[in-house]
Amino acid sequence: MNTAVEICGINFKNPxxxxxxTFGSGMEYCGLVDLNRLGAVVTKGVAKVPWEGNPTxxxxxxxxxxxxxxxxxxxxxxxxxxxxxEFLKNYDxxxxxxxxxxxxxxxxxxxxxxxxxxxxxxxEINVSCPNVHEGGIAFGxxxxxxEEITKAVKKAAKQPVIMKLSPNVTSIAEMAKAAEAxxxxxxxxxxxxxxxxxxxxxxxxxxxxxxxxxxxxxxRPVAVRMVYEAAHAVxxxxxxxxxxxxxxxxxxxxxxxxxxxxxxxxxxxxxxxMTEIIDGIERFMQEQGxxxxxxxxxxx
Amino acid sequence: MISExxxxxxxxxxxxxxxxxxxxxxxxxxxxxxxxxxxxxxxEAHLLGRPISICDIDRDKERLRLVWRVAGYGTDEFSRxxxxxxxxxxxxxGNGFDIDSLSGAENIAVMxxxxxxxxxxxxxxxxxxxxxxxxxxxxxxxxxxxGLFLADEFKELAAVHIATDDGTAGTHGTVLDxxxxxxxxxxxxxxxxxxxxxxxxxxxxxxxLIPAYISLEERMACGVGACLGCVVKTRFKDAHSRVENARIxxxxxxxxxxxxxx
Ligand SMILES: Cc1cc2nc3c(=O)[nH]c(=O)nc-3n(C[C@H](O)[C@H](O)[C@H](O)COP(=O)(O)OP(=O)(O)OC[C@H]3O[C@@H](n4cnc5c(N)ncnc54)[C@H](O)[C@@H]3O)c2cc1C
Ligand SMILES: Cc1cc2nc3c(=O)[nH]c(=O)nc-3n(C[C@H](O)[C@H](O)[C@H](O)COP(=O)(O)O)c2cc1C
Ligand code: FES
Numbered sequence: 001m002n003t004a005v006e007i008c009g010i011n012f013k014n015p016x017x018x019x020x021x022t023f024g025s026g027m028e029y030c031g032l033v034d035l036n037r038l039g040a041v042v043t044k045g046v047a048k049v050p051w052e053g054n055p056t057x058x059x060x061x062x063x064x065x066x067x068x069x070x071x072x073x074x075x076x077x078x079x080x081x082x083x084x085x086e087f088l089k090n091y092d093x094x095x096x097x098x099x100x101x102x103x104x105x106x107x108x109x110x111x112x113x114x115x116x117x118x119x120x121x122x123x124e125i126n127v128s129c130p131n132v133h134e135g136g137i138a139f140g141x142x143x144x145x146x147e148e149i150t151k152a153v154k155k156a157a158k159q160p161v162i163m164k165l166s167p168n169v170t171s172i173a174e175m176a177k178a179a180e181a182x183x184x185x186x187x188x189x190x191x192x193x194x195x196x197x198x199x200x201x202x203x204x205x206x207x208x209x210x211x212x213x214x215x216x217x218x219x220r221p222v223a224v225r226m227v228y229e230a231a232h233a234v235x236x237x238x239x240x241x242x243x244x245x246x247x248x249x250x251x252x253x254x255x256x257x258x259x260x261x262x263x264x265x266x267x268x269x270x271x272x273x274m275t276e277i278i279d280g281i282e283r284f285m286q287e288q289g290x291x292x293x294x295x296x297x298x299x300x
Numbered sequence: 301m302i303s304e305x306x307x308x309x310x311x312x313x314x315x316x317x318x319x320x321x322x323x324x325x326x327x328x329x330x331x332x333x334x335x336x337x338x339x340x341x342x343x344e345a346h347l348l349g350r351p352i353s354i355c356d357i358d359r360d361k362e363r364l365r366l367v368w369r370v371a372g373y374g375t376d377e378f379s380r381x382x383x384x385x386x387x388x389x390x391x392x393x394g395n396g397f398d399i400d401s402l403s404g405a406e407n408i409a410v411m412x413x414x415x416x417x418x419x420x421x422x423x424x425x426x427x428x429x430x431x432x433x434x435x436x437x438x439x440x441x442x443x444x445x446x447g448l449f450l451a452d453e454f455k456e457l458a459a460v461h462i463a464t465d466d467g468t469a470g471t472h473g474t475v476l477d478x479x480x481x482x483x484x485x486x487x488x489x490x491x492x493x494x495x496x497x498x499x500x501x502x503x504x505x506x507x508x509l510i511p512a513y514i515s516l517e518e519r520m521a522c523g524v525g526a527c528l529g530c531v532v533k534t535r536f537k538d539a540h541s542r543v544e545n546a547r548i549x550x551x552x553x554x555x556x557x558x559x560x561x562x
Contacts, residue, residue, distance in 0.1 A: 024526035028550075031301050032524075044528075050542040057519045059529035061348045066521060073528045075542035216347060268522045269340065269347045271303050271390065 001285050002292050003278070005039070007237045007259050008160035008185045010121050012039035012094060015293060016250065016278050019215075019241045019264030020045060020098035020124060020164070021070065025084035026091070032271040037278060039260060040094035043084060045126050047099075048106045050076040060197050060206035065216030065243070066265055067195050069209035072100050072129065077113050085117055094121035096162070102132040104149050108156045115158035124162040125153055128191045128213075140166035140191070143178040150182035160185035162239065165230065167193050167219075172226045173233035180234040188239035188262065189230055190223045216265040217243040224256050231257025231298055245273070247280025257298040301393065301524065302327050305386040309363055315447025318415070319379045320355065320367040327391045328362045333422030334515060334554045337364065337391030338523040341374045349390055350374040351520050351549070353419035353492070355450075364391075367418035367450065393523050394553050397423050397490055397513055399430075406434055409486035410458070411475045411501060413440040413493025417450050419515060420492055428457040436461060436484055438475040440493065444468035476500045486510065495562065502557040512557040518548045525550035533561035 003014040017040035023029055026041040035041055053073025060067045074080070080097075088095050097120050101107035107125065114120050127140030127149060139145045146163070154161055163179040165172060167190040176187055192213025197206040223242020231238045240258030243265070244250055250261045266273050281293075290296060306325035314320050327337060331354050338349025356365035370376050381387065402408070408427065412420045417439050427435055435458035441448050443466045454460045462470030463478035471478040474497060479486070485508070491501040492515035505512035518530040531545040536559065538546040546552065546560070 022522075022527060028522070028524045028526040032303055044526075052543045052545060053528060053531070056529075056531060058531070059348075059519050059521045059527065061346060063345045064347060066348060068521070068527070068529065070528050073531070073541065073543065073545060075540070079542050217344070265347070265521070268349065268527065270388070271524075 001282070001290070003282055003285070005260055005293055007239070008122065010094060010160065012260060014039045014278050014281065015254065015260035016274050016281070017042050017096065017260065017262050018267060018274060019262040020126065022264040022267050025087060027084065027087050029267070029271055033275060035091040035093055037275050038093050040096050040121065041088060041091070042096040042124060042262060043080070043098055044074060045072050045098045045100035046074050046077055046080045046110060047072065047101055048077055048109050050074065050079075055208040057206060057208055060212065062195070062197055062214065063218060065214055065218030067197055067207060067212035067214055068192065069207045069212035071209065074100070077110050081113065081117060085119060089119050095119055096122045096124050098124045098126050098164070100126045100129045102129065104152045107149060108152050111153050111156045115156070120159050122160045122162055122186070123153070123157055124164050124188055125149070126164050126191070128164070128166045138166060138168070140175070141169050143174055146175060146178045147182040150179050150184050154183040162186040162188050164191055165189040166191045167222065167226055173229045176230035176233045180236050184236060186237045186239065187230055187234065188241065190219070190226050190242045193219055193222065215243070217245050219243050220249060224252055227253055227258050228256040228300070244277070247277045247284055250277050250281060251284055251296065254293060254297050255300050259297055301391065303388070303390045306389040308381045308383055308385045308387065310383055311381060314367065314449040317370045318367065318447065318449045319370070320365060321381060322358070322363045322365050323387065323389065324361070324363050325389055326362055327389060328357055328359055328364045331357050331364060331392040332396030333357070333426050334396030334419055335392040335394050336419075336553060337366070337389050337393060338520070339374070339378060340388035341377050343373070343377070346373050348521055349523055350378075351517075351523060353515070354392060354422060355418035356422045356425065369415040390523055394549055395551065397554050399426065401511060402432070402488060405488040407484060407486045408432065408435045409438060409479060409484065409489045410435060411438040411479070411489060411491040411493065411497070413475055413497040414442065416491070416493030416497070416515070420490065421450055421453060423490060424454060424457045435459070436482065436486065438463065438478045438482075440464070440475040440478070440497070441469070442466070474500070476504060489513070491515070498557075499562055502562065505557050513554050514557045515553045516548050516555060516560070516562070517553070520549055523549045535559050535561060
């Protein structure tokens with residue numbers, strides 16, 4: 001039995017990783033979780049310079065999920081390389097660096113800096129950032145803008161590039177095809193779904209930013225559907241995420257077409273959840289007589 | 301820091317809407333006053349941990365005392381816990397009260413407003429244990445009729461000054477009014493309570509040129525510094541974030557009042 005998967009020629013000891021922004025750079029959880037057990041550690045979005053993020057409150061609980069409007073606070077690429085990437089050298093796992101920016105140029109600069117870093121296995125490009133040159137519309141909600149940024153990043157990147165798709169679009173298949181056509185090596189989805197919550201007694205928005213991204217089990221059926229549609233629209237591998245809370249959920253995403261999966265909000269509820277999911281996948285494979293996860297990936 | 305199922309050892313109903321419990325957990329081994337834990341509800345609809353401060357620590361028996369006010373779904377569920385029940389706990393989290401900065405302080409003021417009082421009990425017990433005697437505790441409550449929870453326990457360790465919103469016990473007003481009417485001039489303050497009170501403490505400390513340590517609250521998702529949900533504006537670039545933002549769950553919840561913009 002083999003839990004390993006291969007994505008863009010990179011070997012993952014198992015298909016389970018964290019979703020960006022829910023696990024810091026692993027440092028915050030390394031006392032609770034053995035990072036060596038994970039298929040990969042995916043770091044919090046990093047930009048060219050430090051970002052302040054949004055005012056608080058930045059998070060709100062919702063039914064079986066949460067809203068967040070962190071605003072991509074991050075310490076900037078210099079500190080990230082010196083501190084976070086250096087820290088991750090102590091672990092035997094793949095490192096996927098999530099990148100954000102306000103313009104194509106900013107993304108490219110970060111990607112160029114990362115080209116020099118030898119413990120970065122893959123790049124994940126978060127296109128749910130506001131494009132300041134295009135009126136703040138996210139790169140990931142317009143196929144043309146998505147193609148443009150994918151091409152620019154691919155040209156500068158040394159590592160394989162995962163384009164992380166936003167679910168806030170009419171056709172996820174169209175976005176998946178646009179990214180593939182522009183040269184993306186893989187896709188990951190879904191990012192959070194834009195939502196809002198109002199405190200009716202205080203007559204106020206729960207989040208200072210008014211809107212935030214919904215994540216957690218509440219979005220899982222939407223995510224499974226989108227992973228299915230994206231995976232069937234392209235030939236490049238897909239990393240699935242959105243509300244994964246158990247091994248069964250992870251396998252559901254794989255059957256829908258994901259080659260690997262990421263766990264986000266549920267790390268907050270149970271820091272041991274990723275290792276429990278890895279164990280659960282092994283048990284499922286044993287029970288079902290599955291030798292290799294490729295046997296079930298995209299079977300539907 | 302550990303994540304485990306703690307066992308409820310005894311439950312207390314301390315006042316109207318105020319409950320307490322001792323939880324058996326190995327998190328007690330490394331816990332300090334001012335730190336907190338995150339408690340999970342049993343509901344699959346309410347998935348974020350609820351941050352609750354550590355009120356008291358019993359290292360020998362490996363238990364933590366928590367005291368909470370029913371404020372919504374989770375704290376209501378906790379109020380119905382029974383002895384022997386298990387509850388998912390993550391902790392201890394954050395930094396406790398800095399008592400090293402006490403050296404030389406002669407008059408210590410400890411100020412708790414409402415549900416801000418519990419974390420100060422462990423602090424006062426620790427200060428008392430180190431032989432410090434000039435500790436004045438100022439506790440603010442809604443009303444005598446709702447119950448002056450924990451006041452008697454503070455009285456065993458320090459001089460207690462009460463304030464109530466309706467004047468039914470002690471000074472009519474806030475803990476700052478109680479400080480005023482005590483005629484004391486503290487040279488250090490430790491405080492926990494609602495934001496308007498903490499703003500008042502910060503202002504008092506700045507006007508009187510004394511240090512104040514305040515325990516802050518913010519909505520939290522992870523409790524361990526990973527999500528960046530719980531930040532407070534700081535007066536300097538934070539060493540971790542490299543912006544003027546510190547994580548309340550990790551760099552706090554206790555901050556030097558002069559360092560934060562509240
Ligand atoms: C560091 C820290 C220590 C705390 N210590 C105590 C304590 O010792 N005793 C006590 O009674 N309360 C304490 N609180 C406040 C306590 O966390 C909230 O009252 C509690 O989370 C409310 O949860 P609920 O499910 O009852 O309410 P709901 O309204 O159902 O909660 C919904 C969501 O909002 C969050 N939330 C609601 N109110 C607050 C708040 N005031 N602060 C942070 N998050 C909130 C909840 O955690 C949950 O995620 C503390 C808060 C912090 C940040
Ligand atoms: C607090 C928080 C912060 C996040 N930060 C990022 C980020 O920096 N970059 C990114 O691409 N996605 C970010 N995400 C989105 C997650 O990586 C993931 O796509 C989404 O939460 C869905 O997965 P989940 O339901 O398992 O949480 C964040 C999500 C949360 C909850
Ligand atoms: S609650 Fe996540 S960083 Fe503080």
